[in-house]
Amino acid sequence: MNPKWWKESIVYQIYPISFMDSNGDGVGDLRGIISKLDYLQDLGVDVIWVCPIYKSPNHDNGYDISDYCDIMKEFGTMDDFDRLLQDMHSRGMKLMMDLVLNHTSHQHAWFVESRSSKDNPKRDFYIWRKGKNGGPPNNWESYFSGSVWEHDPHTDEYYLHLYSKYQPDLNWENPVVIDKLHEMVQWWLKKGVDGFRFDAIAHIVKTEGYPDAHNPHGTPTVRAYDMFSNLEDVHTLLQNLHDKVLYFYDIMTVGETSGLGPEQALDYVGDGRRELNMTFQFEHMFLDAASAGSGKWDVVPWNLIDLKKIITNWQVVLHNRGWNANYLCNHDQPRSVSRFGNDLFYRIPSAKMLATFTHMLEGTPYIYQGEEIGMTNVAFESIDNYRDVETLNYYEEKRRNGVPEEQIMAAIHKKSRDNARTPMQWNDDDEGGFTTGDPWLKVNSNYMEINAAYAVKDPDSIYHYYKNLIALRKKHKVIVYGEYELLLPEDTEIYVYTRTLEDQRVLVILNFFEREPIIELPQGMLTNPGELLISNYEPQKEEDLGRLKLRPYEARVYLQRLI
Template identity: 85%
Template sequence: MNPKWWKESVVYQIYPISFMDSNGDGIGDLRGIISKLDYLKDLGVDVIWVCPIYKSPNHDNGYDISDYCDIMAEFGTMEDFDLMLKEIHLRGMKLVMDLVLNHTSHKHPWFLESRRSKDDPKRDFYIWRKGKNGGPPNNWESYFSGSVWEYDEQTDEYYLHLYSKYQPDLNWENPQVVEKLHEMVAWWLKKGVDGFRFDAIAHIVKQKGLPDADNPHRAPTVRAYEMFSNLEDVHTMLQNLYDKVLYFYDIMTVGETSGLGPEQALDYVGDGRRELNMTFQFEHMFLDAASAGSGKWDVVPWSLIELKKIMTNWQTVLHNRGWNANYLCNHDQPRSVSRFGNDMVCRVPSAKMLATFIHTLEGTPYIYQGEEIGMTNVAFDSIDDYRDVETLNYYEEQRMNGVPEEEIMKAIHKKSRDNARTPMQWDGTEHAGFTTGTPWLRVNSNHMEINVVNAVKDPDSIFHYYKKLIALRKQHKVIVYGEYKLLLPEHEEIYAYTRTLENERLLVILNFFGKEPMLELPDEFNPDGIELLISNYEPRKGEDFRKLKLRPYEARVYLQRL
């Protein structure tokens, strides 16, 4: 079982620019976070993960860092940070920082020096190459569309950026770079932070020689991706970081490592690997993509059977060997209730059902801000209301390809990262109580109905359901450490499974859709010593839990002493 505090914790993710504005400039800030800590404590969360708050030109909402040891002016000061950390700790919660080690901002002093000349001492802090045949050094494609190479006229060479041209990749083959990053990580740990979420950590090592891919595009092949993702030397680098820095602190670490399955994930999180505590897997985030190589914008209906296969694989392979990070939504993904539930007629029951799912799997559950009140996707009419660089690039690219605007906007409404980035909906006033000024991104128009004030005062709300789920996880070790077993693998509407620890068995029953399917459990389940822990509907009198007609998006969790 190997108990750890981070296994027993529930994490709440804050996207600070959209969480709470304390000074009326339309931008969320650290003092805004401080003002809502009691709300988070009341919810019951143990760990707060804050997306990047470092000094940044903000081309990619803070994921382009220009100074690792300073705070973005819009968010506040280092004194504000120190106060926030103190107040979090005073409430018995912990703080996990979001740290980008793959790249910096193009305004970082290291890069400004690096691009001065080919002979500059920091030239090799980044990845520079001469052009080839009048163009970029190779044919790799950026995550934000276009080449990964940006031409720099001053030195007549190209620098590599897997993301935007404002985010040049660091050269992890340079020992000076590694040493500087280790020193910076240690600096934050000495300040008292409780861990890190390592952004894009799977990409810090690139294939030797930076060769061309067979095909740089997403459609027929992913060869280019394989040349800068999850390479063997990534593990050497992470073990080095662990041995020299992380080992000396009782912290939580989670890595963003897309493009791998659970067996590969064990290379990062397996017991004794000396790398990370857990990783975010992305397989279930591609369920609604038309094909693995088509990109996220080509949306198709997703299959519950496929979701079961993916989650079951992760649950079983990592059991007693590693640890899962469980989520359905974050700052880069659409709202979970809009994507996997029903944000119209069944918003409340479907949001509760999805919460039940995430909180009863083996692994640490992550709540993204607003998920606990059932915030939904947004559908702005005009591209002018969007701020996300990926969304804006996609729009321009599709317009140039002659795609009708209506079709482009339909995809954006489903998959834009701004769906998760609209301001937190605190109340029903103008701008949802997020700011007294003009918000950096428009508030979702449904904030008069969906907001914290309404949720807190309604005992049957999604918020109070989350509180109960979190409390149950603290009361019952079987919810944290129990072994997962899938039931009814071929059922197209019901997802059911058990979690077993010693003499206790948890039975989880989830109806993922809006119909009313019949549930029939095997004979091994009997009513002796069974207790209904939580449900998003009132149970019917005299019913037999082994044969149930489930209501739309119904969720039930039973505990049985064996």
């Protein structure tokens, strides 16, 4: 079982620019977070993961860091940060920083020096190459479309950026870079932070020689993620970071490592690997993509059987060997209730059902801000209302290619990262109580009906359902450490699984759709179901538990004693 505090914790993710504005400038800030700590403490979360708050020109909402040891002025000061950390610790909560080690901002002092001349001592802090045949050094495509290479006229060479041109990649082949990054990580740990979410950590190593990727279509750039994702030397570098820095602190670490399955994940999180506590897996985030090569914007209906296969594989493979991080939404993904639930007629029951799903799995549950009140996707009519660089780049590329505006906007409404980044809806005041000024991104117009103030007052709200789920997880070790088993694997509407630890078993029944299927389970599981721990519906009178008819998006969790 190998108990750890971070296995028994519930994490709440804050996207600070959109969480709470304390001074009316339309931008969320650290003092805004401080003002809502009582709300988070009441919810019952243990760890708060704060997205980047470092000094940054903000081309990619803080993931372009210009100074690792300073705070973005829009968010406040280092004194504000110290108070936030102190106030969290006084409430028994922990703080996990979001740290980008793959790249910096183009305004970071290291890069300013690096690009100043070819013989600058920091030239090799980043990845520079000469062009080839009058163009970039290779044909790799960036995550934000276009080449990963940006030409710098001053030195007539190209620098590599896997994301935007404002985010040059650091050169992890340079031992001086590694030492400086280690020093910076230790600086934050000495301040008392309780962990790190390592952004894009799987990309810190690139294929030796930077060869062209196979390009069957002959396009100018090609997705070459296998050239810079999860390469073997990443593990050597992470073990080095662990042994020299992380080992000496009782912290929580999670890596963003897309493009791998559970067996590969064990290379990062397996017991004894000395790398990370857990990773975010992305397989279920591609369920509604038409194909692996079409990208996220080409949306198709997702399939429950596929979701079962993915989640079950991760649950089974990592049991007693590693640890899962369970989520359905974050700052890069659409709102979970709009994507996997029903945000119109069944928003409340489907949001509760999805929460039941993630909190009853083995692994640490992650709640993204607003998920606990059932916030939904947004559908701005004009591209002018969007701020996400990935969304804007997609729009411009498709318009250049002659794709109709209506078709582009339909994809953006479903998949833009701004769906999750609209400001937190605190109450029914102007701008949802997020700010007294003009918000950096428009507030979803449904804030009058969906907001935290209403949710806290309503004992039957999604918010209070989350509180109950969190309390159950803290009370019953079987929910944390129990072994997962999937039942009814071929059922297209109902997801049923158990969690078993010693003489206890938890039975989880989830109807993922609005139809009302009848569930029949083996071994008398429903005729003697045990104690009903939680449900998003009131039990029906005189219902036949041997042959149970589920209501739309119904969720039930039973605790059973094994003889």
